[in-house]
Amino acid sequence: MSKQGQRVLVTLRHLIISGELSPGQRLAEIPISERLGVSRTPIRLAFRALEHEGLLHKAGARGYMVRETDPxxxxxxxxxxxxxxxxxxxxxxxxxxxxxxxxxxxxxxxxxxxxxxxxxxxxxxxxxxxxxxxxxxxxxxxxxxxxxxxxxxxxxxxxxxxxxxxxxxxxxxxxxxxxxxxxxxxxxxxxxxxxxxxxxxxxxxxxxxxxxxxxxxxxxxxxxxxxx
Amino acid sequence: MSKQGQRVLVTLRHLIISGELSPGQRLAEIPISERLGVSRTPIRLAFRALEHEGLLHKAGARGYMVRETDPxxxxxxxxxxxxxxxxxxxxxxxxxxxxxxxxxxxxxxxxxxxxxxxxxxxxxxxxxxxxxxxxxxxxxxxxxxxxxxxxxxxxxxxxxxxxxxxxxxxxxxxxxxxxxxxxxxxxxxxxxxxxxxxxxxxxxxxxxxxxxxxxxxxxxxxxxxxxx
DNA sequence: TCTTGGCCGATTGGATCCAATTGGACTTGA
DNA sequence: TCAAGTCCAATTGGATCCAATCGGCCAAGA
Known part of the structure; x- marks a missing residue:
């Protein structure tokens, strides 16, 4: 994976784990891409990766949610x-x-x-x-x-x-x-x-x-x- | 995930498990996209997903390989x-x-x-x-x-x-x-x-x-x- | 002949464009 | 006033375009 894609993934992971993106919060591609200063493409890849890692999950038919961790x-x-x-x-x-x-x-x-x-x-x-x-x-x-x-x-x-x-x-x-x-x-x-x-x-x-x-x-x- | 993306993922999984794509074989995005009749975008997503599933792994800096499976x-x-x-x-x-x-x-x-x-x-x-x-x-x-x-x-x-x-x-x-x-x-x-x-x-x-x-x-x- | 350097093609990553789908809001009728 | 249907905006998925990078090939020099 490329340097930029890697950076996006690491940043998002950190934002989620640190709680800066709060559990249950819905994430849309465009706001996040603007926030990180990249296009939607690396964001889409990162969302999928984070879903596999269990940090995000699909929010119905549209978009992803930050996973809330039930004790x-x-x-x-x-x-x-x-x-x-x-x-x-x-x-x-x-x-x-x-x-x-x-x-x-x-x-x-x-x-x-x-x-x-x-x-x-x-x-x-x-x-x-x-x-x-x-x-x-x-x-x-x-x-x-x-x-x-x-x-x-x-x-x-x-x-x-x-x-x-x-x-x-x-x-x-x-x-x-x-x-x-x-x-x-x-x-x-x-x-x-x-x-x-x-x-x-x-x-x-x-x-x-x-x-x-x-x-x-x-x-x-x-x-x-x-x-x- | 969309219907088409899902179809691509399932198809690739099947091709790998059935051995039609042989272990160790290198997969490039373009030939696969042509073979399945879609653009590179869903293929890129599927490759990443299959890597997380352990069916593919990165082949050096460029492309993916089908995982060779030890019995x-x-x-x-x-x-x-x-x-x-x-x-x-x-x-x-x-x-x-x-x-x-x-x-x-x-x-x-x-x-x-x-x-x-x-x-x-x-x-x-x-x-x-x-x-x-x-x-x-x-x-x-x-x-x-x-x-x-x-x-x-x-x-x-x-x-x-x-x-x-x-x-x-x-x-x-x-x-x-x-x-x-x-x-x-x-x-x-x-x-x-x-x-x-x-x-x-x-x-x-x-x-x-x-x-x-x-x-x-x-x-x-x-x-x-x-x-x- | 072997090694090294440079060039070109192939391939991937990122950006943008287009289409399809969904969710919400507004309007209209009961 | 509430419900239902329709329309519009927002958002996502897919395709294509462009740039960057990697690898291989070929040639030239030692």
Missing amino acids: SEIANAIEVRGVLEGLASRLATENGLGTETQDTLEDCLTRGDRLLAKGYLIEDDIDEYHDLNVLFHSTILAASGSLAVEVALKRNDNLPFASVASVAIDKENLEIEYKRLSFAHMQHRIIFEAILSGQAARAESVMREHANAAIRYAEMLGAKPSSA | SEIANAIEVRGVLEGLASRLATENGLGTETQDTLEDCLTRGDRLLAKGYLIEDDIDEYHDLNVLFHSTILAASGSLAVEVALKRNDNLPFASVASVAIDKENLEIEYKRLSFAHMQHRIIFEAILSGQAARAESVMREHANAAIRYAEMLGAKPSSA
């Missing part, structure tokens, strides 16, 4: 992510890890150890953890070698709390975040060990539970979730 | 179906069934009983079973109340393998089909009973295993799989 649907999406990533972990276990994959995962674990070793978190640590978290999960997905899992998971990537990218739950309360990430990191360790030692069922079930790391654990630990 | 992806797609429908069964159990849903499922079971009671199958029975099978599964999916599961399953169905449609594997050998459908039907019974009596884990695991009914059981029973 119960977020819970469902988290369940879906759990079973799919669990399956990916099992498949990865059955396939075995290549040495490169293994190195990448070990590196993620080491970086996590370093972050948590000091006994507390600073704000930058959240971003660092976010990066290694995304890398850890995408590496396992790749190791599963399953296009089917990948395609099924892709739709969750932009949903608040249901995507791997939803790490930061409550940046205000770094103490709670420390507890939560420590636990999530321990799950990463277990998953890695299970995959390495061929314990497919264990890898699957821990990864499935791990999908709750983002929001439920935060609530259990007393954080007040804010979606950004 | 192991069929097994993966079945696994994905298993975990997703299993999840749907668990959610349905947790939500409980409405009386109407319960009636529909019972009706499916009764129809299946009738088909199998005579101890053998005739060719029309296959279609009848196919219909009730689709109804049974879609009813449970609806009862799960999870849009996320529904969307993920729909994507799985569009992959070039393993949709529910491939239930009828070997119409030639009705004896093997009788065994296969008898077993699958028994699984339906168990799933229904588990959901009714609130045994969520049981419903989930039996449904997950049941995903193998389409292909593996047929192979185990000695049918020769026909790829259609």
Whole structure:
């Protein structure tokens, strides 16, 4: 895809996720194209793409609406992510890890150890953890070698709390975040060990539970979730 | 989406799945638009959509390629179906069934009983079973109340393998089909009973295993799989 | 003969134009 | 005053036009 088309897509995605385009709001092609200073063509393509991502849906016969995220649907999406990533972990276990994959995962674990070793978190640590978290999960997905899992998971990537990218739950309360990430990191360790030692069922079930790391654990630990 | 755009998308999907456009083949917009008798615009949209569905992927900087499908992806797609429908069964159990849903499922079971009671199958029975099978599964999916599961399953169905449609594997050998459908039907019974009596884990695991009914059981029973 | 550079054709992305469809508003009649 | 039918404006889908870019081919020089 071209640079401009990519820019339009990224911008719209941001406008939706940030809430600047409010849920339920109807989007017409012409106003948006004027707002972004392009013609209708890249907007039409972006709307279709965002529909596939689940951020927009058709508003009757004419136009698109920004998806309103029902909290119960977020819970469902988290369940879906759990079973799919669990399956990916099992498949990865059955396939075995290549040495490169293994190195990448070990590196993620080491970086996590370093972050948590000091006994507390600073704000930058959240971003660092976010990066290694995304890398850890995408590496396992790749190791599963399953296009089917990948395609099924892709739709969750932009949903608040249901995507791997939803790490930061409550940046205000770094103490709670420390507890939560420590636990999530321990799950990463277990998953890695299970995959390495061929314990497919264990890898699957821990990864499935791990999908709750983002929001439920935060609530259990007393954080007040804010979606950004 | 419009009628024509829809037609183009369906046609291309069919051309890819049927293998008429061979895996690895590069697709340019102009030849395809001429072949289907439309302009480039709907083709461009369809290419993007098919990329999201996993049927096409970008061929370098220019154009798209038909995805080449590893046979192991069929097994993966079945696994994905298993975990997703299993999840749907668990959610349905947790939500409980409405009386109407319960009636529909019972009706499916009764129809299946009738088909199998005579101890053998005739060719029309296959279609009848196919219909009730689709109804049974879609009813449970609806009862799960999870849009996320529904969307993920729909994507799985569009992959070039393993949709529910491939239930009828070997119409030639009705004896093997009788065994296969008898077993699958028994699984339906168990799933229904588990959901009714609130045994969520049981419903989930039996449904997950049941995903193998389409292909593996047929192979185990000695049918020769026909790829259609 | 092999490599490198430039040119030309092919193909895609973006803009604009045209047609078709829909939704709403206005009018008219009961 | 309300309902129904018709007409108009707005918006979307499809086609075509233009520009930018990529790749391949050919020639020239080392």
